Amino acid sequence: MENGKTCLCDLKHSVPDNTQLKTIEEPNFKRSLFSKGVILCEGSTEFFTVPILLRKLNLNLEDNEIELINMRSDSGFNKYIDIYEKSKIPWVVVGDKKAKMSIEPLLFNTNENKIHLFPEDDLGEYLARSFEDIFNEIHPNQYGEWKKGNLKKVSVDVCIDIAEKATSKDIEKVQGLTELKDRINTNLINQ
Helix, strand or coil: CECCECCCCCCCCCCCCHHHHHHHCCHHHHHHCCCCEEEEECCHHHHHHHHHHHHHCCCCCCCCCEEEEECCCCCCHHHHHHHHHHCCCCEEEEEEHHHHHHCCHHHHHHCHHHEEEECCCCHHHHHHHHCHHHHHHHCHHHHHHHHHCCCCCCCHHHHHHHHHHCCHHHHHCCHHHHHHHHHHHHHHHCC
16 A cells, blocks of 8 residues: 555565465455554454454444454564565554563564553453453452452453543553554554
8 A cells, every 4th residue: 555555565575474464364354454454363252353443442443444463473574574574565563561571673663553462461450450350340259269369361352442441531541552543543544
């Protein structure tokens, strides 16, 4: 995409290895090549909750022709970023602090403003801590186990429930979420 128009670019040295071809074959990836911007989500929690949370902050990704790609791991970002860079498609990475280790240091340092990492090792943990009252209200048993340290990971379903239950006012109080909105506005919408 260049000046709002589709352009031709050489990607033959950018195609990820066979383990990542599954993602390339997905409709979201194909659509992303014709989008105005892409959010590379580390995993399912980011992929499903980020659009809900942003919509409540008055940022609708679909209306802005922004596609999400579920990386399904905290690695593999580099090849996809290379594809989007060569295609001149703006991108943002969304993940937790574990993802930083898988992004090449040079890429991270030169594109730090395009990489949004939540401060916890897991976005589920971040949402659980940020919205404890909501978590306790909608899933009291799981919340109790989480508070005791018996719940290893907050499930994607619980995270979606928390995102759906949180109000715009609740979300606006969470600095990491408002920073994500600003980063997307800066790098994908108002660029």
